[in-house]
Amino acid sequence: MGMRADWLSALAAFESAARHQNFAHAAEELHLTASAVSHQVRKLEARLGVTLFRRHARGVILTPAGRQLADTAGTALADLESVLASLRPGRDQRQRVRVTTLHSLAYTWLLPRLPQFARLHPDVRLDIETDVALTRFDDGGPDLGIRHGPGQWHGLAAVRLMDERLFPVASPQFPGLAAIATPAAIAASPLIADHARQGWHDWFRLADVHGARVEPRFTFTDSTDAMRAAAAGLGVALARGRIVQPYLDAGQLVKLPGPEMPGRWGYHIVYPAHRRLREPAQRFVDWLLSLDTQ
Template structure:
């Protein structure tokens, strides 16, 4: 059978409907109505002479024939998108991957490891977006992101990257820090904080310090700014283990006595569920996973 060009709209509508298992969601992705998607699918079924979906009260599900076509069409359209993306990239300019991540995680964890990625993949360019607001993953948005949270975001596929406990740190120059012998002593220090869902009250409770009523003198929206404030002697900070490494390594901050507090959340690699990662973006995601494996305790 020769594939004519007038089959392409119907195949695109079917492929989106197969991924979402929902005509309305497929229509939103393609900027069509649900009835238009349904019309394309019925037209395709009529041409092929097979049922591609089972219709029922709760929605639709693929038939065996529909599953075969979904696998083939999904792979074919992804390959076509890769070719089109490559053609849009000017010759010799390399391929660009757009990444969204928290500023603190980008600065303290990703950037120190980037020379390794540059050596492995010299033709891939990376563009980082570190605004604090959650980025929209639309057609003009980033390829992938690193988010800190519970691991469930509507419309996004999420792969666990790293967990990150918290512990207290302070500048060696902070007044009174040389007299800190146990967690209860930290309650007498000035404190700084960020907008983390875990805070000083959680840590003092985990450390067994009763009656502590921590009050943060300065609060920052970004962990990097909080750690800089602590390094300038403004107070003790509750630091994330991955983010604080550069400050500890330089000696600008030191770890204070007390336990690590397991975080409720972790870092996840995320990307839109409705589109597969392009090859260059997939290479960057795989590299992040490699770096995370090397960062595990005992490695």
Template sequence: MTRVRSDLLPALAAFESAARHQNFTHAAEELHLTSSAVSHHVRKLESRLGVALFRRHARGVTLTQEGRQLADAAGNALADMESVLNGLRASRNERVQVRVTTLHSVLNTWLLPRLHRFVEQHPGIGLVFDTEATLSRFEEGGHDLGIRHGPGQWSGLAALPLMDDTMRPVASPRLPGLAAVRCAADLVTLPLIADKAHQGWHDWFRAAGVHGATPPERYQFSDTTDAILAAALGLGVALARERILAPLLADGRLRVLALPGMPSRWNYYIVYPTHRRLSAPGQAFADWLMADVARFGP
């Protein structure tokens, strides 16, 4: 059996990254090399193999048929090696960790209230949460997986459907004028609260059959959590995702108005990079999420 020469391993790693990104510059950033170094590694590999692995053109590079074959094999091999290495690292640590990226609104109002069930089932797994609006690049040493609200298709990511959602008008029971709201059109008399969601009040009024100009949004927030807290404090009516309302509804700070809901264009997904397998703890957390939603509901 022919063995891969050890002096080709750096070249294979550079090639695999360049093939995955379809870009030498991005591969160089990931590997902490220069673009010329990545190019040198690839040309070295092409010279040894006697085949072209990339077609080079003005807009960048694309894989040849031979390049695609090698990229698939190299990606699988490196993913297997990384899985083994992660397992060896984990076996040396008293506690293993899973790093999760998600939205602040999802963590604060949906995940934290149910997280005790994961802790009870997996007391040896530590969790590190990062809340950010931008999607993580899942670089080496970074996040293991994410919980995202979006279209379900992201380049380089696997996306497992977790749950859907519905947009609903909510307000504090103490909001002045709330008792006079009988239909969707009556909301024009109340202050509206908005965030930077891809669906807003203009979509809701149109779906509810209210035609004409959408009333101005008196308060606007960049974060959904701030918008619903403003509603809970009696500043106005917010249009919020149903899945993140439970704690504020349970303690009576918010109530869902008896008005039509609007299905969200986007759903929630568990996401992780396709170029590497989930670690055993990461897989355990993903499996628990799916099972917990199936058992207790979203």
């Protein structure tokens, strides 16, 4: 059965009536008369050869066939509206900024600071995308990103945002916490790690602990999960200072004896080197750089 152009108006009328369970309310939403909505629905029922609504005095009730079509039509029309909105060069889209970053940084560092940005720039709309993979900044992609790394990526301009430091942490309720008085004692504890390229081997070397068998008991892809595991008392985690601070402030984790290790890499604001940032994206970058990151 081919889809003719005039089916769209009938499906829109049906979908609205299905949501409201009432032709009059659907008519108000679509700026039509109730009889026009009813006519569109009956036309659709005739073409399909099925009954979509059971009529009663106070409104309508979907039949099983109607429920099946309503679920699909609602999703399809919502998707279509979303695409049309993204193509429309309206004010909302011009003021929308897409930012990609790591989930751990968004959750523990960026989100607590966003209320300030919202107060200063109420007209800017932010889409925050989190992924461990390196995002492509092609046409239609994010405006900018915040990445953790050496500061040099092919085709990207990079502005250093802040440095990092690493140190061991554990839950205040971690069994045997009182006995951990030296870095060597940490080596005998269950260790928690993430997939960062700088980890426990580097820290024990800096702490002058030699000969320790560094075999993490738990390893997580994301630093946030490693922090939550430590807060749950599963072991000792090597925390990144930017990620762990909310857990320290809340008393869920405490620092353990030993040195703070300077991070080999820092956090950088990145964007395509071949194009200038749009004005709202530049405002977001300026705000990031104005934050106290000491």
